Amino acid sequence: MLILTCPCCGVAAEESELAPGYEAHLKRAGADASDDDFESYMFARKNPKGVHFERWRHAYGCGKWFLAARCTATLEVFGTYSAQLPEPPAEIVAAIRARRPGWQPS
Amino acid sequence: MKHYSVFALAREAMRHHTGWERAWARATPKARYDAVIVGAGGHGLATAYYLGKNHGITNVAVLEKGWLGGGNTGRNTTIIRSNYLQDPSAAIYEKARALYETLSQDLNYNVMFSPRGVMMLAQTHHEVRGYQRTAHANALQGVATEFIPPRRVKELCPIIAIDGPRYPVLGALWQPRGGTARHDAVAWGYARACSAMGMDIIQQCEVTGVRSEGGRVTGVETTKGFIGTKKLGIVVAGHSGQVAEMAGFRLPVEAVALQALVSEPIKPCMDVVVMANTVHGYMSQSDKGEMVIGGGTDGFNNYTQRGSFHHIEETLRALIETFPMISRLKMLRQWGGIVDMTGDRSPIISKTPLGDCFINCGWGTGGFKAIPGSGWAMAELMARGEPGPLAAAFGIERFREGRFIDESVAAGVAH
Numbered sequence: 001m002l003i004l005t006c007p008c009c010g011v012a013a014e015e016s017e018l019a020p021g022y023e024a025h026l027k028r029a030g031a032d033a034s035d036d037d038f039e040s041y042m043f044a045r046k047n048p049k050g051v052h053f054e055r056w057r058h059a060y061g062c063g064k065w066f067l068a069a070r071c072t073a074t075l076e077v078f079g080t081y082s083a084q085l086p087e088p089p090a091e092i093v094a095a096i097r098a099r100r101p102g103w104q105p106s
Numbered sequence: 107m108k109h110y111s112v113f114a115l116a117r118e119a120m121r122h123h124t125g126w127e128r129a130w131a132r133a134t135p136k137a138r139y140d141a142v143i144v145g146a147g148g149h150g151l152a153t154a155y156y157l158g159k160n161h162g163i164t165n166v167a168v169l170e171k172g173w174l175g176g177g178n179t180g181r182n183t184t185i186i187r188s189n190y191l192q193d194p195s196a197a198i199y200e201k202a203r204a205l206y207e208t209l210s211q212d213l214n215y216n217v218m219f220s221p222r223g224v225m226m227l228a229q230t231h232h233e234v235r236g237y238q239r240t241a242h243a244n245a246l247q248g249v250a251t252e253f254i255p256p257r258r259v260k261e262l263c264p265i266i267a268i269d270g271p272r273y274p275v276l277g278a279l280w281q282p283r284g285g286t287a288r289h290d291a292v293a294w295g296y297a298r299a300c301s302a303m304g305m306d307i308i309q310q311c312e313v314t315g316v317r318s319e320g321g322r323v324t325g326v327e328t329t330k331g332f333i334g335t336k337k338l339g340i341v342v343a344g345h346s347g348q349v350a351e352m353a354g355f356r357l358p359v360e361a362v363a364l365q366a367l368v369s370e371p372i373k374p375c376m377d378v379v380v381m382a383n384t385v386h387g388y389m390s391q392s393d394k395g396e397m398v399i400g401g402g403t404d405g406f407n408n409y410t411q412r413g414s415f416h417h418i419e420e421t422l423r424a425l426i427e428t429f430p431m432i433s434r435l436k437m438l439r440q441w442g443g444i445v446d447m448t449g450d451r452s453p454i455i456s457k458t459p460l461g462d463c464f465i466n467c468g469w470g471t472g473g474f475k476a477i478p479g480s481g482w483a484m485a486e487l488m489a490r491g492e493p494g495p496l497a498a499a500f501g502i503e504r505f506r507e508g509r510f511i512d513e514s515v516a517a518g519v520a521h
Contacts, residue, residue, distance in 0.1 A: 001414060002406070016416045020405030022360060039506040043358035043449050047347035049409045072361070072407045 007080050009062035021055030023047075024067045025087060049073050051096055051103060053088060056080075069096060107302035110214050129294055130174075130301035133308050135333050139167045141488055142326060142335035144313050144349055146170030147179040148289075149466055149473065150341035151296035151307075152481020153488065155213075158303040160482070161489035166305040167335075168297075169328060171312035175293030178343050181411075181443035182474040183366050183388065183400040185379050187224040187284035189251045191240050192511045194499035195452060196247040201496060202479030206287060209478060215295030217287045218393070222377050224284030225254075225262060227428070229273035229384040237279035251281045263378050265431050272427065273384055286379060286390055292477055316353040322461035323353070338463045339488050344409065344444030346467035355459045357467065358505045359446045363413035364403045364471050365421075367440035369432070371395030385424030389432075397432060399425060403445060403471060413442040445470050449505060451514035455483050455497040464488050465502070 002015040011017075022045070029041040046052070052072045057065050067085070069078040069092050078095045081088065088096075088105070096103050108114065108127055118125050141157060143150045146168045158164045170176075186206055188199035205212075206219045228234040237253055244251040256268045259278045268275035297307050308330065315327035316338065325334035340349045344361045371394050381388040387401045401421025404413045418440060426433045448454060448468035453476070455466050466484040469476060479496065486494035493501060499511060 001416065015414055022407070035506050039358075040356075043505040044356040045347075045358065045360050047357070047360050047407060049345070049348055049361075052407055054406060070406075072409050075408065075410055 133306035148477035156485035205478035450510035
């Protein structure tokens with residue numbers, strides 16, 4: 001079972017306590033955005049086979065959203081971090097590079 | 107190709123079965139084809155078959171990174187139905203179901219289509235209203251379904267507990283000509299028929315890149331070298347995102363795991379397919395006697411073909427409530443497949459930003475039932491370069507235009 005440590009309350013939460021929120025760091029398209037930008041924000045997804053950043057909610061715990069770095073090809077978890085951050089923090093990137101040398105954000 | 111018949115069987119029985127030939131030829135890639143299809147699952151092989159049969163294009167290669175039919179074609183619960191709410195869905199799924207009716211004769215390969223009837227239980231008042239609406243929609247679409255009362259549910263499937271404490275059965279949407287088919291045979295039958303038309307089915311040949319020139323596709327890089335083509339069809343289900351990335355575009359698709367399982371074989375106890383969407387499980391009995399069981403998808407992106415165990419627990423909990431007699435059954439095998447889910451839970455059969463490159467994906471959790479119709483529509487799109495009536499509504503541009511075929515709301519669950 002997938003276990004993610006909630007960065008808000010520190011609990012190592014099992015998957016059944018969590019609600020998935022799919023791709024993280026999507027840039028919201030505003031009211032003046034083009035159709036392409038809006039489509040990209042609403043629907044187009046990276047859906048990578050490998051390192052993936054996702055939103056999760058500790059639904060049956062503290063109830064807060066957080067972000068996780070995970071590998072979709074091996075189900076390995078690299079770490080979790082605050083949903084307030086606009087991009088993965090340095091320690092998460094370091095944890096990914098320790099396991100995937102040369103990894104570059106796409 | 108030698109014709110399969112009772113006489114062929116008798117002839118081979120007389121000579122110790124030494125005369126059977128390979129169902130499809132082992133092929134090595136040629137330098138160039140008129141059309142290359144990536145993915146030798148049901149949808150890819152059906153596309154190739156109808157390209158040859160309906161459009162006379164037989165200089166075709168079907169490339170498969172693993173083995174034929176080893177992806178989702180070999181990993182589903184083989185349910186065939188067409189009781190959809192939205193018109194474009196009902197049209198393509200009904201086309202597929204109608205083609206399944208005569209597929210064995212058409213392919214000269216027994217796909218064991220068994221129109222035993224599919225029943226979708228209504229276990230809340232909301233579902234009763236929803237399925238009554240679907241039954242009316244189906245009547246207008248020419249899909250034979252009816253809404254039946256609980257008494258009739260019990261007659262058709264006596265092992266259902268219709269007066270359960272939590273979700274009593276209030277009725278069901280009944281499609282008498284829905285059913286099941288033998289999943290491997292569908293892939294094998296199409297492969298044999300394609301091979302007989304002179305097409306190359308190349309297994310263990312992974313596509314590693316898409317080559318283009320002036321915005322038009324010229325071929326694919328593979329583990330067996332470069333293969334040139336005039337037209338490219340991407341029909342790879344779970345890995346659509348990867349191949350699309352090679353071709354230089356993104357898709358509104360997420361890959362998640364969907365699991366299924368079978369019990370130990372028992373004596374015949376249900377001769378219909380039952381789907382219970384409120385508690386979210388579905389079950390039918392295979393010809394071998396195993397109960398074939400499926401449920402919901404995982405909630406996260408995953409390419410590993412294995413899912414989370416708690417989903418199996420949830421599915422079985424739901425089905426034991428609906429079918430109390432299965433509570434002591436032992437489960438024999440469990441597996442997962444990677445399904446490609448779109449935002450509106452409807453498939454994509456479309457042109458792409460790359461010229462002469464076409465994609466067929468997004469069938470999500472319900473692709474098996476659509477195989478013949480999907481192949482029919484995709485072949486039409488590839489042959490003409492423009493979608494025909496079946497595929498027209500399923501273009502990728504519908505997401506930008508806000509013209510969804512919203513089966514996620516219609517079905518209430520993954521479907």
